[in-house]
Amino acid sequence: MEQVMNNSLGFPILSTLIFLPIAGAALLLLINRSKEDLTKWVSLGISIITFMASLLLFTNFDKTTHLMQFTEKLAWIPQWNMNYSLGLDGISVLFVLLSTLITILCILISWNSIKMKVKEFYISLLFLEGAMIGVFCSLDFMLFYIFWEAMLIPMYLLIGVWGGPNRIYAAVKFFLYTLVGSVLMLVGIIVLYYYAGRTFDILELMTKPYPYQMQLVLFWAFFAAFAVKVPMFPVHTWLPDAHTEAPTAGSVVLAAVLIKMGAYGFLRFSMPILPEASKAMTPVMIGLSVIAIIYGGIICLAQTDLKRLIAYSSVSHMGFVTLGIFALNTQGMEGGILQMINHGIVTGALFLSVGAIYDRTHTRQIADYGGVASVMPVFATMFMVFTFAAIGLPATNGFIGEFLIILGGFAASQLAGVLATTGIIIGAGYMLWLYQRVFFMETNPKVSGLKDIDAREIMALLPMVILIFWIGVYPDTFLGYMHASVSHLLERVNTGSGPAIAAAGNVVEILK
Amino acid sequence: MQFVMPDLSPVMPEIVLTLLALFILMADLVIKRKETIALMSIISVGIVAYLLSGSLGTTFNGMYVSDGYSTFFKLIFIVNVILTVLISVKYIEVEKVNFGEYYSLILFSTLGMMLMASAGDLIVLYLGLELMALSTYVLAGFIRYDVRSNEAAMKYLLLGAFASAFLLYGTSMIYGLTGTTDIRAISDYIVKNGLASNPVLTLSIMLFAVAFSFKIAAVPFHMWAPDVYEGAPTSITAFMSVGPKAAGFAVLGRVFMVAFGSVKVEWAAVLVPIAILTMGVGNIVALSQTNIKRMLAYSSIAHAGYMLLGIIAGTTDGMASVLNYMLIYGFMNMGAFAVVIMLRSEGFKGDQISDYEGLSKTHPMAAALMLVFMFSLTGIPPTAGFMGKFYIFMSAINAGYTWLVIIAVIFSAISAYFYLRIVMYMYMKEPKETVQLSTSNGLSLALAIAVIAVLAIGVLPASVVNFARIAVAGF
Numbered sequence: 008m009e010q011v012m013n014n015s016l017g018f019p020i021l022s023t024l025i026f027l028p029i030a031g032a033a034l035l036l037l038i039n040r041s042k043e044d045l046t047k048w049v050s051l052g053i054s055i056i057t058f059m060a061s062l063l064l065f066t067n068f069d070k071t072t073h074l075m076q077f078t079e080k081l082a083w084i085p086q087w088n089m090n091y092s093l094g095l096d097g098i099s100v101l102f103v104l105l106s107t108l109i110t111i112l113c114i115l116i117s118w119n120s121i122k123m124k125v126k127e128f129y130i131s132l133l134f135l136e137g138a139m140i141g142v143f144c145s146l147d148f149m150l151f152y153i154f155w156e157a158m159l160i161p162m163y164l165l166i167g168v169w170g171g172p173n174r175i176y177a178a179v180k181f182f183l184y185t186l187v188g189s190v191l192m193l194v195g196i197i198v199l200y201y202y203a204g205r206t207f208d209i210l211e212l213m214t215k216p217y218p219y220q221m222q223l224v225l226f227w228a229f230f231a232a233f234a235v236k237v238p239m240f241p242v243h244t245w246l247p248d249a250h251t252e253a254p255t256a257g258s259v260v261l262a263a264v265l266i267k268m269g270a271y272g273f274l275r276f277s278m279p280i281l282p283e284a285s286k287a288m289t290p291v292m293i294g295l296s297v298i299a300i301i302y303g304g305i306i307c308l309a310q311t312d313l314k315r316l317i318a319y320s321s322v323s324h325m326g327f328v329t330l331g332i333f334a335l336n337t338q339g340m341e342g343g344i345l346q347m348i349n350h351g352i353v354t355g356a357l358f359l360s361v362g363a364i365y366d367r368t369h370t371r372q373i374a375d376y377g378g379v380a381s382v383m384p385v386f387a388t389m390f391m392v393f394t395f396a397a398i399g400l401p402a403t404n405g406f407i408g409e410f411l412i413i414l415g416g417f418a419a420s421q422l423a424g425v426l427a428t429t430g431i432i433i434g435a436g437y438m439l440w441l442y443q444r445v446f447f448m449e450t451n452p453k454v455s456g457l458k459d460i461d462a463r464e465i466m467a468l469l470p471m472v473i474l475i476f477w478i479g480v481y482p483d484t485f486l487g488y489m490h491a492s493v494s495h496l497l498e499r500v501n502t503g504s505g506p507a508i509a510a511a512g513n514v515v516e517i518l519k
Numbered sequence: 520m521q522f523v524m525p526d527l528s529p530v531m532p533e534i535v536l537t538l539l540a541l542f543i544l545m546a547d548l549v550i551k552r553k554e555t556i557a558l559m560s561i562i563s564v565g566i567v568a569y570l571l572s573g574s575l576g577t578t579f580n581g582m583y584v585s586d587g588y589s590t591f592f593k594l595i596f597i598v599n600v601i602l603t604v605l606i607s608v609k610y611i612e613v614e615k616v617n618f619g620e621y622y623s624l625i626l627f628s629t630l631g632m633m634l635m636a637s638a639g640d641l642i643v644l645y646l647g648l649e650l651m652a653l654s655t656y657v658l659a660g661f662i663r664y665d666v667r668s669n670e671a672a673m674k675y676l677l678l679g680a681f682a683s684a685f686l687l688y689g690t691s692m693i694y695g696l697t698g699t700t701d702i703r704a705i706s707d708y709i710v711k712n713g714l715a716s717n718p719v720l721t722l723s724i725m726l727f728a729v730a731f732s733f734k735i736a737a738v739p740f741h742m743w744a745p746d747v748y749e750g751a752p753t754s755i756t757a758f759m760s761v762g763p764k765a766a767g768f769a770v771l772g773r774v775f776m777v778a779f780g781s782v783k784v785e786w787a788a789v790l791v792p793i794a795i796l797t798m799g800v801g802n803i804v805a806l807s808q809t810n811i812k813r814m815l816a817y818s819s820i821a822h823a824g825y826m827l828l829g830i831i832a833g834t835t836d837g838m839a840s841v842l843n844y845m846l847i848y849g850f851m852n853m854g855a856f857a858v859v860i861m862l863r864s865e866g867f868k869g870d871q872i873s874d875y876e877g878l879s880k881t882h883p884m885a886a887a888l889m890l891v892f893m894f895s896l897t898g899i900p901p902t903a904g905f906m907g908k909f910y911i912f913m914s915a916i917n918a919g920y921t922w923l924v925i926i927a928v929i930f931s932a933i934s935a936y937f938y939l940r941i942v943m944y945m946y947m948k949e950p951k952e953t954v955q956l957s958t959s960n961g962l963s964l965a966l967a968i969a970v971i972a973v974l975a976i977g978v979l980p981a982s983v984v985n986f987a988r989i990a991v992a993g994f
Contacts, residue, residue: 040883083979083981084980084981084984085981086981086984086985086988087910087913087984124879124880124946127879127883127946149909152900153900153901153905156899156900156905157899157900157901159899160894160899163939163942164942164946167942167943167946167947168946168947174947175943175947178943178947179936179939179943182935182939183932183935183936186899186932186935187929187932190928190929190931190932191925191928193909193912193928194912194916194921194924194925194928197912197913197916197924198916198921200913201916201917
């Protein structure tokens with residue numbers, strides 16, 4: 008059993024973060040349906056309080072240790088040895104912050120665009136926030152699974168109720184893909200539970216050795232859940248539909264947080280619990296990542312729909328993330344984690360921007376735009392920042408992440424490194440071309456006379472701009488959080504299970 | 520020969536229920552307000568529930584066993600009666616079949632179930648089963664001016680009679696082999712004489728499996744279920760989808776786990792294909808249904824398939840998971856049927872899935888409740904349906920049936936499609952016509968009980984799980 012650190016704050020901060028939004032959702036239930044403004048203000052207030060509370064994590068996090076921090080543990084279902092066990096380490100802490108920030112922005116951007124079933128919308132969004140934070144904080148595998156699955160309900164509704172014309176198809180596809188993957192993981196979890204001596208405790212599961220064959224089977228069982236979520240090639244096909252049809256807030260949450268959970272799952276579960284299998288499977292994972300990078304990029308070039316293009320660019324970017332993670336070295340893994348945050352910020356920002364302009368024109372076709380820069384100069388400037396960050400221009404966050412990943416990728420496999428670099432070139436191609444077609448060229452009559460973004464929209468986009476440059480110029484603020492945890496994880500993966508090593512050590516002793 | 524009065528305390532709840540049911544039957548002649556009868560039946564089962572706690576024991580030379588196992592099932596039956604009565608009051612008025620016999624038949628049927636749960640002897644088992652079945656046949660055809668209801672009753676009667684015949688064949692076969700109908704004595708005889716692969720034993724196991732499969736609506740003996748569920752009054756459909764199914768599982772568990780406990784391998788080989796078929800047919804055929812009662816019928820078939828996994832596991836943990844699931848299933852299924860009933864109003868059938876279009880706009884509360892029940896039936900946390908399935912899968916994997924669980928989870932994922940279709944109709948489509956809801960206090964209370972139970976057990980299942988485990992500890 009690994010050690011954990013006691014909660015350094017005087018109160019259960021993680022439970023507060025999880026249940027504040029859920030309690031907020033319950034509170035919204037009580038508000039009269041006709042008071043839409045009150046509903047919005049209450050949900051905005053709750054999301055801001057949650058974000059403020061989550062900043063305590065940022066300031067009180069001890070960066071020098073890989074141990075779990077802010078831990079809480081309560082017996083939940085003692086018959087199954089299932090515990091309500093929460094904690095954060097350097098890998099998960101940033102995601103919690105990302106989730107709380109993104110929720111505020113989602114509420115801001117949806118302020119005027121959601122006109123029907125307003126109450127249900129904000130209830131779904133807040134419930135989703137609670138479940139997302141729960142996913143990143145869980146230290147019990149079943150607790151994790153429950154939050155992971157519970158997220159499906161609000162997300163299904165977000166896409167299906169407030170989405171675009173083809174929303175029902177997209178919602179069902181999203182739900183079924185994710186569910187099939189998850190239930191296979193569930194079987195894997197139960198098998199692991201019995202093998203490890205009836206425990207769901209992640210820290211305990213990490214310390215046990217498992218036979219190699221079993222590790223392989225479990226690796227693929229977990230892969231089913233995590234790869235669908237990332238999404239990795241070839242199970243990525245739900246993503247373009249879901250992203251495209253979801254309302255702006257849904258796309259943003261999906262892009263910024265939900266799909267990170269797949270990669271997070273690899274880091275939190277597959278690698279430390281199944282180190283040998285993860286190591287053995289790196290060629291496959293790197294191969295799939297490289298395919299995703301290039302394939303996703305090329306498909307972007309052919310898109311005529313704004314949101315669909317950004318959706319496919321996510322496939323490509325998440326390919327970078329998985330490449331970095333499975334490079335199994337410090338640069339790659341830290342780059343991968345940072346790139347997840349970056350992608351959350353950049354793609355989130357891109358979807359927010361597309362949402363802002365969609366609210367004005369109600370079209371997502373690239374051909375309907377052109378010359379937007381001349382009518383919406385502020386918006387065009389911000390979008391340019393996001394475009395550059397997506398491409399990975401130096402001084403933006405994208406550069407740091409991709410640079411680290413490619414550095415790590417080269418160390419793992421030169422071929423993968425070279426191929427991934429071509430992905431960046433393709434990325435520059437489609438993003439710049441997109442920018443050109445939308446913002447430059449002749450002003451399309453459909454966009455002439457559009458109002459530039461207002462204060463509310465600037466409020467939603469500005470934090471992203473700041474973060475892009477902050478990470479781009481001084482990434483150590485964020486990388487600093489993960490050093491200890493990443494090196495600990497890599498040690499575990501690269502040396503195999505602890506007891507197995509100890510056993511080998513004993514054999515050597517005897518031989519001497 | 521001296522006559523010794525048998526100990527009546529274990530059977531006291533049933534005796535009291537018999538008297539109360541008869542009393543209600545008589546009282547119906549003088550009481551004009553049928554709501555009073557409904558209230559009386561709820562009070563009756565309340566009294567029975569109170570008596571249950573002091574009834575533990577065995578009597579009539581082991582023919583009647585009142586243990587934790589039977590008590591747990593009896594509580595399910597009682598919850599089932601309470602919820603059924605609550606959702607019936609307004610409904611049978613709408614259907615114009617507001618007769619007092621309705622309630623006494625429900626009580627008699629429940630009495631039969633209680634006898635089944637406590638049966639320590641195959642003859643008692645048969646008596647209970649017939650009492651339950653005969654009352655339910657009448658209830659299924661209770662809307663006597665409706666052809667579909669008549670058809671349902673007829674079909675149920677004919678196929679049920681076959682099932683009873685199979686049960687009697689099995690019983691006589693086992694009597695011929697072992698010379699006894701006592702469940703414990705059968706087990707002892709099989710162990711003592713090493714009858715493990717005796718063909719007569721195998722045959723009688725198969726006959727029992729067929730008979731019980733009829734009662735729990737397992738494939739390929741499920742043919743009656745969709746038609747009967749569709750034709751019967753909706754409140755009775757709800758009642759049948761929980762009560763007789765639970766009773767079927769009660770006897771299935773007791774006969775297979777106790778009487779045939781030593782030849783687990785043989786009956787597992789019979790039940791495994793039945794379970795796979797049940798999950799498969801139930802979930803896949805449900806995909807194409809347009810009538811919600813039919814859809815819920817196939818869904819209830821599928822749920823029987825999941826529960827069979829717990830029996831197949833053949834451990835006390837497996838049994839506990841079945842008990843746990845049955846209770847949870849009772850709440851979520853009753854809740855779903857309560858919403859279905861709410862849509863039925865004067866001159867509007869409301870049993871087509873398309874009737875749910877845009878319900879969230881016209882009746883947001885009803886839609887939200889249905890949403891919870893649909894997600895629970897799918898088995899998505901944080902609802903109780905997830906905890907129920909999870910326990911079953913866990914015990915089956917522990918018994919070495921990982922491959923079977925993989926099949927089950929895949930089917931469970933498929934089931935998401937048709938449950939979510941209801942959600943989709945309610946939330947993602949526009950209402951075509953204004954649906955009038957027929958609500959009543961009883962219905963609201965039933966819905967409140969069901970939704971609170973589904974969410975509470977989903978978030979904090981520890982006490983229910985513990986209760987189920989204690990209940991099977993004596994096995």
